[in-house]
Structure formats: C-alpha cells, structure tokens
Amino acid sequence: MNRLHSLSAVVYAIQYGFFWLWIPIFLLFGLATILEFVSLTWIPVVGALGFAVGVAYGIAYYYRFGYQITDDTFDVASGVIARRSREIPYGRVQNVDIKQGVFHRLFGLAIVSIETAGGGDTEASLNFVSEAEATRLQNEIRTRTAAVKQRRKQAGDHTGDETAATDDATPDSSGVVEPTETTATDSETGPLGPGAGAGDTVPDRDRPFDEPTGPKRRSLFDLEARELLLYSFTSFRPAAVAAVLFVFFLASDTIIEILLAMSQPVGGPEDLGTGTTSSYGIFTIVSFVNGLVITYLLSVAYTFATYYDFQLGRIGDDFVYERGLLQRYSGSVPVEKVQSVTATDNPAQRLIGYAGLWVETAGYGPDSNGGSQSAVPLAQHDRVYGFAENLTGVETPSFERPPPLARRRYLARYSLIAGSIVAVAFGLSMISPLERWYLAVIAFAAVPPAAHLRYVNLGYYVGEDHLVVRRGFWRRRTTIIPYYRIQTVSTRRSIFQRRLGLASVVVDTASSRTFVWAAPTIYDVSLEDGRDVNETSRKRLQSALRKRAAGEAGLSVDFT
Structure with missing residues (x-):
C-alpha cells in the first residue's frame, strides 16, 4: 500500500501530541482534589509524558495508514x-x-x-x-x-x-x-x-x-476579472457577520474605544458614562454604519478569495x-447527481443585467454548500439562461403569476410587521429615553412596495419536460426541475390561505439543499391551479421516468 506524504507524520505527531498533552493534566487536576499526595507540581512531567505518547501515536498512525488503487x-x-x-x-x-x-x-x-x-x-x-x-x-x-x-x-x-x-x-x-x-x-x-x-x-x-x-x-x-469583481461587490456572505461578531467579542473594549473616537467629531459622547441622549443616538448610528461597512468589505474580500x-x-x-x-x-459534479438547476440574482445584479447559476445535487460534497454547487458564479443574464437551457433542454419559460388576491395577502402580512415595529418602538419609549417613538410609523410606507415586489417576483411554468419555479426578491431564484427528478409534489394550505382560496405547491427533489433551505415552492396560487399543477406534474413524472428508462431524458454536458 502507498503511504501519505512524509510531512503527514509531522502533522499527525503534533496534532495527537497536543491532544494527549491535556489528558493527563486534566486527570491530575481531578486526582489532586481527591488524593492529598497528588501534587499539581507534577504538571510539567505528566504533560511531557502525555505529549510524548501523543507524538508516538501520531507517528504510528502515519505508518499504519495506507491506500492503493486496485482494478475494482x-x-x-x-x-x-x-x-x-x-x-x-x-x-x-x-x-x-x-x-x-x-x-x-x-x-x-x-x-x-x-x-x-x-x-x-x-x-x-x-x-x-x-x-x-x-x-x-x-x-x-x-x-x-x-x-x-x-x-x-x-x-x-x-x-x-x-x-x-x-x-x-x-x-x-x-x-x-x-x-x-x-x-x-x-x-x-x-x-x-x-x-x-x-x-x-x-x-x-x-x-x-x-x-x-x-x-x-x-x-x-x-x-473573468471583471465578473469576479462584480460578483464580489454585488453579493453578500453571511459568514462576514459571524466574523465581525467574533472579532467584537474578542476585543470589545478596544473596538468600543475606536467607535467612540470616530463618533466624537459628529457629536458622539466622550465616553459611555457621561453622554447625553442625543450623543448616544449619534454613537449608535455611527457604530451601526461602521459595522455595516466593515461587514460588507469582509464579504467582498471573502467572495473574491473564494x-x-x-x-x-x-x-x-x-x-x-x-x-x-x-x-x-x-x-x-457528476451530471447524474444533478437534481435541479437554479439561476440566482439579487437587486444589484439585476440592475446591471447579471445572474449566477447553481446546480443542486444529491449528497454533500467536501466543498458543496448544502448540496448546492456554483456552476457560473456571475455572468450576463442572457448567457446564464442560455447555459441553463443548454444544460437542461428546457424551453424558454412563459411564467404564470399567482392571482392578484395574493398581493392583498402580502399587504396584510407586511402591515402586521410594520405594526409590530411601531409597537416595539412604543414599548421602548416606556422603559428608555426614547421619545419620538411615533416616527416608527414610517415603516408603513414600505408596505405597498414590499408587497408588490414579492408578488411580481413569483411565477411558475409547467413545461413538457420541466417544471420551472421562480420566487424571492432579495435573492431571486429560478429553479428548473426535470420531472424525472421530482420525489414528491404536495399542496399545502395555511389557515389564511384556506380563507382566501389559495394554496402553495411544494416540489421536493433528492437535493441535499432541501435539508438546509426550503424546497422549491409555488406560492399562493388559486386552489384549482395548485391542484392542476400537482396532477400535471405527477402525470408527466411517470412519462419522464419511462423516457429516462429508454435513454431519452437526461441532462446534457455537451455545450459546443
């Protein structure tokens, strides 16, 4: 059998050495509380002994690890x-x-x-x-x-x-x-x-x-370099938020001092103990803006490096x-593992006419994002959709939208959210120096455009060989699902949907991404249309399975 690289022995020795270093030390601490003759002065000795045992184990692990390629x-x-x-x-x-x-x-x-x-x-x-x-x-x-x-x-x-x-x-x-x-x-x-x-x-x-x-x-x-820069500056990585919070908790005192110094030229407090209500407000705004800028820059750097x-x-x-x-x-990414293909874009990318393409796969790869792998991080909109059509063979979809009644539902939903914001502001005014809580009613101004944008970005298309589902505004996703990849199609209705005669159709595939994100869903169609989509998908699933068994269906990897 073949062995790993010789440096692996060094890495394993150090890794297991530090792991075994702490085992006898923890045992020594435990025994010292029970037995009087056990002294903590033994720590250097038992620590060195544990490290030596770990090093020996790591070297033995290296020599006992082997691999080889056989015929089968x-x-x-x-x-x-x-x-x-x-x-x-x-x-x-x-x-x-x-x-x-x-x-x-x-x-x-x-x-x-x-x-x-x-x-x-x-x-x-x-x-x-x-x-x-x-x-x-x-x-x-x-x-x-x-x-x-x-x-x-x-x-x-x-x-x-x-x-x-x-x-x-x-x-x-x-x-x-x-x-x-x-x-x-x-x-x-x-x-x-x-x-x-x-x-x-x-x-x-x-x-x-x-x-x-x-x-x-x-x-x-x-x-290309231009596309990489555009992708870096028009996308956001949630991991950047976690990185900023981690750094803040490690050095919160130093960071607060820096933020105080940055807010003082515009009226911020000299320190957290002697400020006024207005200076605290300025400090909060300045800190929030700086946090956003730093998080965004980290996201840009992370995307660029990735x-x-x-x-x-x-x-x-x-x-x-x-x-x-x-x-x-x-x-x-084996083509036989591809369950669906999803084109994605956000408002900034739509503004410049760009989009990305992801393939959803069955199973987690070492570098996959919950069963999703980028095929085209960012390219011009027409090129991305041309790629998707060549890959899946789908005809250009003609989307159908939910009935206008769905938009009224979104108006009511977002109005409740705006009302909750006003209620929270009022509650804070009762227990804090906040006085102008009523300014929170400005949230209601965002309700009509938010409801409209959610509505116009929903759509679905029932094709001969594919079901296409579009949803989302901040990250719009257009998912192309071959019928033979469908696992289940279910019609779901909440209490509010039942009162309005609406339903949502959930299309589940074997993609591992559905364990992390919601399955592709056709939201808020009429109950009759939802049942029609459900029934049509089931029938075409059986037809697609017969075609696939005969070798007539499948994704194409030949784009030339």
Whole structure:
C-alpha cells in the first residue's frame, strides 16, 4: 500500500501530541482534589509524558495508514489499535476533490477527499499527499469510475438498444476508458464566452507512460476579472457577520474605544458614562454604519478569495471546477447527481443585467454548500439562461403569476410587521429615553412596495419536460426541475390561505439543499391551479421516468 506524504507524520505527531498533552493534566487536576499526595507540581512531567505518547501515536498512525488503487476498488486502511479497512467500489464514487490551503500550497501538499453515492460524509480523506499524487489519484479514479459507468450504460443499452457510445471515451477490453482521437479545435467556443470549448487537458504529473490518461477536459466557463469583481461587490456572505461578531467579542473594549473616537467629531459622547441622549443616538448610528461597512468589505474580500480564478470544465459526463486564492479547491459534479438547476440574482445584479447559476445535487460534497454547487458564479443574464437551457433542454419559460388576491395577502402580512415595529418602538419609549417613538410609523410606507415586489417576483411554468419555479426578491431564484427528478409534489394550505382560496405547491427533489433551505415552492396560487399543477406534474413524472428508462431524458454536458 502507498503511504501519505512524509510531512503527514509531522502533522499527525503534533496534532495527537497536543491532544494527549491535556489528558493527563486534566486527570491530575481531578486526582489532586481527591488524593492529598497528588501534587499539581507534577504538571510539567505528566504533560511531557502525555505529549510524548501523543507524538508516538501520531507517528504510528502515519505508518499504519495506507491506500492503493486496485482494478475494482480504492482501498484505504487506517487505525493503530482498532484497524479499519475500506474498499470503495468505483461504481459508488461520486466526487474526488482536491483541497489546498495556504500551508499545503507552500509545501506542495494537498488533501484528497472521496465522496460516494448517498453518503452525507466523506468516505475517505487523504491528509496529505503531494500535488502530483493528488492529481494522479483524481485522474485515475475518475477514469476507472467512468469505465464502470460506461459498462453499465452498455449493459442497459444491449437489453433494448444495441447503440451505446459516449462523446469522449470508449472502454477497451480491460474496462479502462481510453480517450478518442477527436478533440475540440481551438476555434470552438462554448456559449459562455472565451475559453469555452477549447480542447484543454488536465495535466498528468508523474504519470507513467503506460497508464491511461482518461477523457480530455473541455473548458466551459472561466470567470473573468471583471465578473469576479462584480460578483464580489454585488453579493453578500453571511459568514462576514459571524466574523465581525467574533472579532467584537474578542476585543470589545478596544473596538468600543475606536467607535467612540470616530463618533466624537459628529457629536458622539466622550465616553459611555457621561453622554447625553442625543450623543448616544449619534454613537449608535455611527457604530451601526461602521459595522455595516466593515461587514460588507469582509464579504467582498471573502467572495473574491473564494471564487478567484474560477474555472468550469467537462470531463466525460462530469462537471469539474477549480477555484480559490488562499484555499484552492478542485472538484467535480457528476451530471447524474444533478437534481435541479437554479439561476440566482439579487437587486444589484439585476440592475446591471447579471445572474449566477447553481446546480443542486444529491449528497454533500467536501466543498458543496448544502448540496448546492456554483456552476457560473456571475455572468450576463442572457448567457446564464442560455447555459441553463443548454444544460437542461428546457424551453424558454412563459411564467404564470399567482392571482392578484395574493398581493392583498402580502399587504396584510407586511402591515402586521410594520405594526409590530411601531409597537416595539412604543414599548421602548416606556422603559428608555426614547421619545419620538411615533416616527416608527414610517415603516408603513414600505408596505405597498414590499408587497408588490414579492408578488411580481413569483411565477411558475409547467413545461413538457420541466417544471420551472421562480420566487424571492432579495435573492431571486429560478429553479428548473426535470420531472424525472421530482420525489414528491404536495399542496399545502395555511389557515389564511384556506380563507382566501389559495394554496402553495411544494416540489421536493433528492437535493441535499432541501435539508438546509426550503424546497422549491409555488406560492399562493388559486386552489384549482395548485391542484392542476400537482396532477400535471405527477402525470408527466411517470412519462419522464419511462423516457429516462429508454435513454431519452437526461441532462446534457455537451455545450459546443
């Protein structure tokens, strides 16, 4: 069996050393409270002993960890005391992802993660191997996985149809996929702009000449510098809020002093104990504005670093992507795992005519966002929707909106929210120096536009092969769902919807994103229309399943 990189022994030794360092120390503290002869002066001795045991365990773990590629499985053996041996069949492998942080890139290392079908966790993780070895493993496993899928496809075709072929590869007698002689010419470009469709290949570092090179990589989309900047400045990452709060709790006193100094030129208090009501108000406003600016700038930096040098390509029937500045990711999205495709945009992106595209998958990958993976972070609106149409084969949707009665419902809902804001302001005026609580009634001015914007951004389209659902204003999502991916279609009605004769239709797929976010929902249609959508979807689901069994339905990875 192959071993990990030699630096892994050092990392494991340090990791387990510090872990075992604290175990005898905690035991010593416990025993010192019970036994009089136990002294805390023993801490350096027992700490050093625990660290030494941890180092020895880490080194032993390194030497007891092994992996190898066999004809049918990828084998991993680990464990010092309790041994664990795993044989991962290539037919179950979904993703082989490579991750590199700053430390890994400095030392030429990488983490290889292998995800299997139906698994919520990573099946095997190799910490660490060299970059060349990571690339070799990724290519080799992908090649053998493609060979297994090809044999399955041929077996299915031979039962009903003797024609079986793929665009990029054919298996030889040994079952290993060999590349065909035809590759894309330099003049070919994909629908998303420069670089799409060129006959690019994945470099095979340190590969023996007699090993299979696998299917060729074809570029589909490269995120240009202008698009990266636009995406960074027009999107917001909730993680930035958590980062700001974390820093504030670590250094709250220092940050408060800085905020006081920034608010004093515009009338803020000299300190928190001697201010007036108006100076406190100015301090609050200045602090809030500064918090927003800092959070936004952190979000911009995070997005820029995450999607730097984003590239989307195709290898066989898999989408492959690379991205990241400080942490570099390289992974794949098997087309057979794609459950739905979602185009997203927010008000700022709609204003400049841009949108993004995400694919929702079944299962969690090491780098997936709750079962969702960006295929196009940001591009012009027409290019994104053209990409979605080429991928799914959906016809241009003609959206139907809910009845006007739904807008009245939103007016009532947002009026209740505005009333709650006024009530909270009044309550604060009773227990604080706040006097002009009645200014909170300005919230009612936002009710009509908010209700209208929610209403006009809702829509649905019942196509021949796809159901398209659009919803949301701050982050509008247009989800294209092939009928054969639908798991359940349910009609739901709240108490208020029953009084108005409305209903919502929930379309559930096997996407893991539905565990994090709500399933695609057609909101507030009339009860009759909701039942029609439900019944039509069920019928077309059965028809789509028959077409898929006959090989007539599925997503396309060929965009040239």
